[in-house]
Amino acid sequence: MSQPPVGGQQPALDPAATMDSQDKLTGEIESIGADYAAAGRLETQPRLDYPPYRSSLLRHPTKDPHHADPETIELWAPAFGQRDVHPLEADLTIQHNGEPIGERIVVAGRVLDGDGRPVRNQLIELWQANAAGRYMHKRDQHPAPLDPNFTGVGRAITGPNGEYSFTTIKPAPYPWKNHHNAWRPAHIHFSLFGTDFTQRMITQMYFPGDPLFALDPIYQTIVDPKARERLVATYDHSITSHEWATGYNWDIVLTGSNRTWMEDDAQDEEH
Amino acid sequence: MTQAPELKLVPTPGQTVGPFFGYALPYEKDSELLAPGHPRSIRLHGNVVDGDGAPIPDALLEIWQADETGAISRETGSLVRDGYTFTGFGRAAVDNVGHYTFTTVNPGPTESGKAPFIAMTVFARGLTNRLFTRIYLPEDTEALADDPLLASLDAERRQTMIAEREADGSLRFDLRLQGGAETVFLSYPRES
Secondary structure (H helix, E strand, O other): OOOOOOOOOOOOOOOHHHHOOHHHHHHHHHHHHHHHHHHOOOOOOOOOOOOOOHHHOOOOOOOOOEEOOOOHHHHOOOOOOOOOOOHHHHEOOOOOOOOOOOOEEEEEEEEEOOOOOEOOOOEEEEEEOOOOOOOOOOOOOOOOOOOOOOOOEEEEEOOOOOEEEEEEEOOOOEEEOOOOOEEEOOEEEEEEOOOOHHHOEEEEEEOOOOOOHHHOOOHHHOOOHHHHHOOEOEEOOOOOEOOOEEEEEOOEEOOOOOOHHHHHHHHHHHO | OOOOOOOOOOOOOOOOOOOOOOOOOOOOOOOEOOOOOOOOOEEEEEEEEOOOOOEOOOEEEEEEOOOOOOOOOOOOOOOOOOOOOOOOEEEEEOOOOOEEEEEEOOOOOOOOOOOOEEEEEEEEOOOOOOEEEEEEOOOOHHHHHHOHHHHOOOHHHHHOOEOEEOOOOOEEOOEEOOOOOOOOOEEOOOOO
C-alpha cells in the first residue's frame, strides 16, 4: 500500500473524485476490508454506504431499512412467459445480420431460492459491454469501437429446474470516472425475479481470475471475500462446445420465499 | 404463523444497476400498466432525489400491485403489452430531471380492511443494491391508522410512504434516497 488509508475522512465528490489515484482508492478499500475482518460480523450483501464508490455518497439511505412483514402482494411476483420472451433472445450473437466480434461464450446455470428450490418460469434479463469494452448506450463515451452486430442485451425464461443458458461474447473491462485510471473488471449485468416480489434483484457476474477485482470499488462493495466470490462464474468444460464456444457456469441464489414456507406450513396443519 | 425456517443457501449479493441499462431494461409501454387516457387509468408520478435534493437522472423504478378489486394478476404479458390485460407490473426509467410517470389503476386492498399500497423497487447508478418501499393510497385513513408497518413508524417517517392525491386524480410519490425526509425503505424476513 503506497498511501495510508483515509479512515473516517469523507472523500471528495465527483468530479473532483476523478483525480484520486488508484493507490488512494485501494487504500480505502483495504482499510474497510481490514475493519470488516476485525469486526467479525458476517455481511453477505453489498454495503449501501461504501465511500470508495463515489457515486454512492449521496445515494445511499442513512437510516437502517425498516422491517416489514410481507403482505399478500409482496408474496407474489409478476408472471412472465413465452408471450414476453422469445427463446432466441437468449442468443446475443444472432441479433444482427453479421457475426459479432469477440470470444463466443455460453453462460449457463440455475436460479434457486434461499431454500434451494428452483425458480421456474421466471424472467432473467442480461446486458453487457462488447468485446472492446463498449456499451450500446448514448452515455457511454469510452473511445472503443461499437460493434454493429452486437447490442449486448438478452432475455430468457427459466426452465423447469430453474435453468438458463445464454450465448454471448465475452465482454472486456472498461474505464470509468470514479477515480483516475479506474477500470471495471469484465462483467455481465443480470436482472432476476423470484416467486415473491421481495426476491427481486439486480447483480453482476464476473469472470474467474480477473486482476481488477482488488481495485474495483463496485465489486468490493461486498466487503466479505467469500460473499463477493459468489459473483464469479466458474469455467466449465462441460458447457464448452467443440469448435464453437467456451462455457461458464453461474448459479444464482435469491433470498428466501416467504410464501412457499407459509403455504407448506398451512398444508401441514391441514394434515 | 411459526418462525420462518433458516435459509439453506446464502443468497447471491446484489450489485448496482449501473448507468448503461438503457437498451436492456426499458421496453415499449413499460410504464403503462394500461393505456393512458383509459377511463380506469390514473397517473402515478414523482421525483427521485439524492441527499442534496438534486434530481437523480438515471434511476429505474418498478411497481407491482393489485387491480382495483384487490385481485393479484397471474397474467403474463408485462413485456409485450396487448393493451387489454392488466398484469400488475410496470417499469419506468426516470427522465433527465429525475421524474418518473406510471399509468396504472388505484389498487384495492388485497385483504378486507387492509390499507392498499403499491410495492416499489428502486435501482440507480450509485445505489449498490435495490431498495424496496410501499406507496400507500392516502384515502382510507382508518386502514392507514391500523396498518402495522405504518404504526411502527413515527409520524414524519410514516408520511414518506403515503402518496398525495392531486386534483386531477393523480398519485404523487417522491423518493428521497438520503437526508432529512429520507423515504422509508424496507427489509423483509429471510434475506440472509
